[in-house]
Amino acid sequence: MWSADEIASLCYDHFNKLPKRGKPEEGREWTLLAAVLQLTHSPEHKTVHKQIVSLGTGTKCIGKSVMSMNGDILNDSHAEVIARRGCVRYLMEQLYRAVSGQSSAVFQPGTEKGQWMVKPEVSFLFFTSQTPCGDASIFPMNCNEVQPCKFVKxxxxxxxxxxxxxxxxxxxxxxxxxxxxxxxxxxxxxxxxxxxxxxxxxxxxxxxxxxxxxxxxxxxxxxxxxxxxxxxxxxxxxYHNTGLLRLKPGRGDSTLSLSCSDKLARWGVLGFQGALLSHYLQKPIYFSAVVVGKCSYSHQAMVRALNTRCAHVTGLPSGFSTHPPKLLQSCLEFTCNHTHTEVQHTHAQGKISPCGAAISWCAVSQQPLDVTANGYKQGVTKNVLGTPKARSLISKVELFHSFLKLVAVTEQTQLPESLCGKELRTYWDYKQAAGPYQQAWTQLQLQAFPLWCRSPRELLLFH
Incomplete structure (x- = not known):
């Protein structure tokens, strides 16, 4: 019904049609690309409609010393994380439409009060142009590849x-x-x-x-x-051990951002919808497949990093499960990656470097494009930092405010049980109130990821 090359081609074409803002300078800068695709199956016509609902680029993270207590800065701007956050923004709008009586391309009423389910004909897959950083990218080199270090004596x-x-x-x-x-x-x-x-x-x-x-x-x-x-x-x-949790490097100091391999593994148990949306969902939403573009790749390492590490987790709440995605690789390469940039590079352009900007595009009705740098909107001046003008539309605080609008439009009789009769004010409060999600997260930590670094509570008390 679809192939890895078809998925990669759709993502690259979509990226090429986006405005130039936030894209790397040809021959001097490189970046990575990731996307979430919504597949709508039509058994009657034996077809699958493929739609990109979120696309992201980026390679940067901020250090823990500059993390914000207001939820208004993107801590992790790797392409995979940008794409997932953009998809959450898309799902938030689709759920708003469903709850407010409009048509939704994704959701239908569930069987429990205030609960919604993804339509049976709808599924989601994840694309990334490069092997995810962290555990999935650790595997032996082929004999004809350039060695990253000299032979020993x-x-x-x-x-x-x-x-x-x-x-x-x-x-x-x-x-x-x-x-x-x-x-x-x-x-x-x-x-x-x-x-x-x-x-x-x-x-x-x-x-x-x-x-x-x-x-x-x-x-x-x-x-x-x-x-x-x-x-x-x-x-x-x-050189490396495998199977370990890893933190991404930051700008100048260490981060609290887990590698993309670790985050994809987590989404394979908890779902990629996050804690807030789980209030409204009868079941988590999992990726049915992960497609990787042409790059250095090991299927064995991908299985180990994304699937095997969590395969033994048990005792999950109803609806949650270990949900290993199908793993595929495309033969098509992203033309803004490091390899292509090296080929196009000239000495006069100076040193090759990763692009400082991150692009987020998602299929929402207003402001689908969002370009950031250093965790804030690209091009903002210092005097607007800390104001809504500087925020990314996929920052924690913006997604939280979208969720609060969803709660506000929900009729009291249709409010999910997890939101009824509780004094909830902060982002932290609403996340912790998602009982089954937090129970699943606890089991995942206890059984697979006991060393997972979580953001300090004081950074999640905004409202």
């Missing part, structure tokens, strides 16, 4: 040999009895066919020890969260 080879290090690979293994050995978080296996193969095994292990230094990993700039396991930072395949 012979003395280091011998030292790792002495420690008994083994080789890792991202390839199929032979089908016969094996012993598993863990190096970092990679699993290595060796044959155990008998004592007579001892000499062969020793030679093979020596070769594997040398190979582990000669081969290398794709690296991620995301750092392990504090107070947990860290990366060995050893040469070659021993």
């Amino acid at each position: 012979e003395t280091q080879n011998k030292e790792l040999e002495r420690r008994g290090s083994k080789r890792t690979a991202d390839s199929d293994l032979e089908e016969h009895p094996r012993i598993k050995t863990r190096v970092g978080h990679f699993i290595f296996e060796k044959s155990v066919d008998g004592e007579e193969q001892k000499s062969t095994t020793e030679n093979k292990e020596r070769s594997q020890s040398e190979d582990i230094l000669k081969r290398d990993l794709h690296r991620t700039g995301a750092k392990c969260v504090p107070d947990g396991p860290t990366d060995p930072l050893q040469p070659g395949l021993l």
Whole structure:
């Protein structure tokens, strides 16, 4: 009904039709792109209508020292996060239409008081032009790829040999009895066919020890969260551990923004609608598929990062489940990525750098385009910082105000039970009142992500 290349082509075409504002300078700047597509199935005509409902670009995050207590600054402007927040804005408007008696392309009444459900013919998929940062981007390089670090000296080879290090690979293994050995978080296996193969095994292990230094990993700039396991930072395949939560680097200081791999994994359990919308939804909304554009990619690493880490989570409230998306890759490359920018670059343009702006576009009736830089609207002057004029339309406070308008238009008899008879004032209050969502989040933290860094409460007390 659709292909990964078709999805990528739709996203790239949509980006190309957007105004120039916020786009990278050709040959000097690069960026990443992500989008959410709404699929509307028509069994009668055996067709699927594909609509981009949110699109985002961006590569930046702000440090925790400049986070706002007013919810008016975007902490995380990576393309994947921008696209998801734009989709929440779209869903907020669609739910407003449904609640106020207008037609909605997404929602229909649920079976419980004040609850709504996504129409059975509607589903959502996620596209990203690049492998998500963090765990999904850690995997062995191919032999013909440029190595990010130099080979180590012979003395280091011998030292790792002495420690008994083994080789890792991202390839199929032979089908016969094996012993598993863990190096970092990679699993290595060796044959155990008998004592007579001892000499062969020793030679093979020596070769594997040398190979582990000669081969290398794709690296991620995301750092392990504090107070947990860290990366060995050893040469070659021993540089990273896998399966760990990671924080994105910021501008000058550390951030509280988890990697996009971690956030996609979280959305696969809690849904991508967030806590506020969950008040009105009978079930969370999950991505049916994640499509990645042409880039360095490992299906194994994607499965590990997005699906496997949360597959064992149980005890979730009704409606919630581990919901691993289908994972696909396109053969089509984003022309504003780092690779294309390097090809187009000339010496006179100076150093290649990531684009400082982030674009958000979503299928809403008013102001669909929103361009930001450093977490605020692009081009704002210092004297309007802290005012509504400087806010991104997908900032926490703006989405919260959209939610409050939704609550205001809801008839008292149709108000969700979670919002009835409670003294709710702040953003924090409304998020915490979403009981089943918070219960699911607690189970996810306890069983899979105990080290997840959450924003301090004082940053969520705005209204």
